[in-house]
Amino acid sequence: MDSKILIVDDDSLVREFIVETLERKGYYVDQADSGEQAIEMIGHAEYDLVITDLKMRQLSGMDVLKEVLEVQPDCRVMVITAFGTIENAVEAMKIGACDYITKPFTADELEILVERALDYKRLKEENLYLRKELVGSYSFDNLIGRSPSMMKIFELVKNIAASPSTVLISGETGTGKELVARAIHYNSNRAKEPFVKMNCAALPEGLIESELFGHEKGAFTGAIKTTKGRFEQANNGTLLLDEISEIPLSTQAKLLRVIQERELERLGSGQTIPLNVRLIATSNHDLKTEVKKGKFRDDLYFRLQVIPIDLPPLRERLEDIPLLCDYFLQKYCQREGVPLKTLSEKVKKLFMSYNWPGNIRELENYIERAVVISKSSELRVSDFPIEIAVGSSGLASVDTDVGQTIAEMEKRLIIKTLEANNWNKARTAEILGVTTRTLRNKLNEYRCQE
């Protein structure tokens, strides 16, 4: 590995930690203890990556970033930021930093981000970037995320891909369960074999077994020809059983037997067929609760959750939001053939406080729609659904105290909603479910009171 990296930080402990970690990985590492020294070095040597702290005594990380962009535009820049100052990092990424890392970080996190930054550079240089995007709709790299919880999941996916063990992926709707399942398959040595998906929730009870295990001609009324089930179709590859909690109890027993014995019989046949299938199941209900309720067999549950992966909801990994926004903006602007659009500051802020019940799918849909509809280069609050503007769980909270009158309460609600909507009266009235005229009258009343 002959990538050359410059570390800029006035904190010698942080600097040494980074240098040590990266040298251990075989990178060639230089260091600077101030922005001034860094700028001097950038003028003399070429780097593939500069990792700079944002807050330093005199010249800041922003200055280093600007200098690199000017002098070595092909060099990537990653900024280091303290916990709670993500805004600065986002600012740096807007100017041109490729990524950011939040202090404190572990050696693992650092290694992954550095690898990613350099990979991107190399791929771009080799002009493979486009090809990778085509091939890679399902490849590991399409899983975007930089929060510690997601980075852990990436590592886990990498580590378990090769094994044939059963995986149980749980998480709310839209958190990326299917994407993770595909990443596991396409990173395993089964990648060239079939990846078969079956949505257990979409099938009527009577059909599930024949779908799973197949049937012989004449096995039941309507079985006009012999059909392979999903297990057989997935042989040597991976079978994804989506929404596994929807499988009826009677079928669960048969499923358990197939998993245990690694062979099956089609319905209406006495012949056993050996199976080599990697099974991945997903659920957006907590399966353990289903077990307690008697709706899911505990023995099947234990068989499935050999490797459990729990995808956290988006609201619990806010750090991923800026990155996902960038990714989706890029994806959809490219698709639409328009110059890259940005999000207004207000939108960015609202995105961070919204509670995202539909998780990443919801975010992706909103950005896609806004990119398609908006004509301007900056996407504003009005380009997004009103839920975003009214904040978490669809409602921004308004404090209520006993002793307050309903009129006072109403006034607070109106003002708060106006604030959340940039004092746009039409929108506020829509959210409050009153006419704009009523809203105007109320505001006039308040004015008279003051």
Ligand SMILES: Nc1ncnc2c1ncn2[C@@H]1O[C@H](COP(=O)(O)OP(=O)(O)OP(=O)(O)O)[C@@H](O)[C@H]1O
């Ligand atoms: N980490 C991620 N990076 C990029 N895109 C993501 C990520 N997670 C999810 N997505 C995108 O969000 C959408 C929903 O993901 P996916 O279908 O995997 O969710 P799911 O958990 O299976 O949802 P459901 O329970 O509703 O089936 C997809 O378009 C997917 O590409």
Ligand SMILES: [Mg+2]
């Ligand atoms: Mg899914």
